[in-house]
Amino acid sequence: MKTALYLAAGAALVLSACGQKTEGAKAPSGGGGTRAQVWAAGSSTVFPFATRVAENVARSGGGKAARVESLGTGGGFKLFCGGTGSDFPDIANASRPMKKSEYDKCVAAGVTDIVEIKIGYDGIVVANDKKGPTYDLHREQLYRALAAEVPSGSGFAPNAAKTWDAVAPGLPKEAILIYGPPPTSGTRDAFTELAMEKGAESVPALAALKKANEDDFKAKSHTIRSDGVWIDSGENDNAIVQTLEKTPHSLGVFGYSFLENNMDKVKGAKIEGVAPTFETISSGAYPLSRSLFIYVKKSNVGVTPGLREFLDGFVSDAATGKGGYLQSRGLIPLPAADHDAQKAVVKDLKVMTAPAS
Incomplete structure (x- = not known):
């Protein structure tokens, strides 16, 4: 079996192999035919985990990888x-x-039976x-450094x-310059919610x-801020790492x-005295911890070749269980009971309810 890697726009990864099962011959509702492989798109954080699952499932079962x-x-x-x-x-x-607004757009377009699968944690x-300097930052300091407007007198400026x-005495005498994800990124959404919003709550x-x-x-x-202090750096987090090496x-x-x-x-950097580690993220002690997900169209299971195998592979003990191969890539596994619950969601294809907000 051969695996071929193609890099396309949006950092697409296609891994090729040979012969997965297809449980049906009809196309998903809405027409457009069927594809020869699973298609997943979305988070740059989930990207390396999904590509590794795609490669392993193709290697073990054959067929074109996702x-x-x-x-x-x-x-x-x-x-x-x-x-x-x-x-x-097939998958987001x-x-x-x-978000509820995203769910509503799905429903309006005929995407109704959606299965939500939590795959683990990340920080x-x-x-x-x-x-470079060693940082120990509080969330309030992140807000004060990065917010477009801050309190001034009786208003904002x-x-x-x-x-x-x-921003705060004792922090390094370094220019504020941060490379981060763009507004389309879930990492950006989570950062503004977990870091900046929580930090703002500490400001009277x-x-x-x-x-x-x-x-x-x-x-x-x-x-x-849009004055050059924060620089949107696309969806390729590896590119940010390379930039940091060039600009210490x-x-x-x-x-x-x-x-x-x-x-x-x-x-x-430590956040409020807590370093980002496997242990602090899995316990929730690290203030910027979050959950990671994949969302699948139930109607496509049994239609898109290999979709069932991909989902089973993603929630397998070998992949997302404690000590699984995704842990070595940085995924923080769910507790055993929660992991088993997600396996049950995939087995039964339990459809999610509409988000509250």
Whole structure:
């Protein structure tokens, strides 16, 4: 069996092999025919896990391995929810839960029976080159460094902080320069929620705003500066790691798995005294911990060749169980009982309910 790797737009990975089972010959509802392989698109954080599963499933069972694209969580949901049939992905990879607005768009396009599968945990790290300063950051400091507007007098004003020591005494006298994911990324969504929003809650003026008008509070706490302090760096987190090596004074925001696989090049900042490690993320002690998901169209199982095998492979003990091969890539496994529950979801193809928000 041969495995071929093709890099296409959006960091698509296609791994080829030979002969998986197909449980049906009809196309998914909505027309467009059927594909010869599974198609998954979305989160850059889930991307390396999904590609590894695709390769292993193809190696062990034959058939064309899943085509996996790194488009960001938002981009993946947009494509996934675009419609049914072979012109749209079977799976959306996500580094946050699906939003109600995304679910509603799915339903409006005829994508109704969606199965939500939690595959494990991840942490969002703020990292820099190993030769750079060592950081221990509080979430309030991340808000004050990166928010587009900060409290000033009785209102708000554009953020003028240029160096970390201007944000808080004791921080390095380094320019604030952070390379991070774009707005379409689930990592970006999770960072603004877990880091900046939580940090803003510690600021009296923002805490008062949250009580008075939560929508305004979210707008203030989630909007990142656009004056060159934060630089959107696409959906390729490996590119951020390479940039940090070239600019030791800068910081980068990406998933823990990329830190885990580049410990010789970069180091993760502590967040409120807690370093990002396997143990602190799995226990929830690390403040920027999150869950990772894949979403699948139930109607495509038994139609798209290899989709059932791909799902079974993803939730297998060998892949996402404790000590599984994805753990070596940086995935933090679910507790045993939760892992077994996700295996049951895949076995029964239990359809999710509409998200609350």
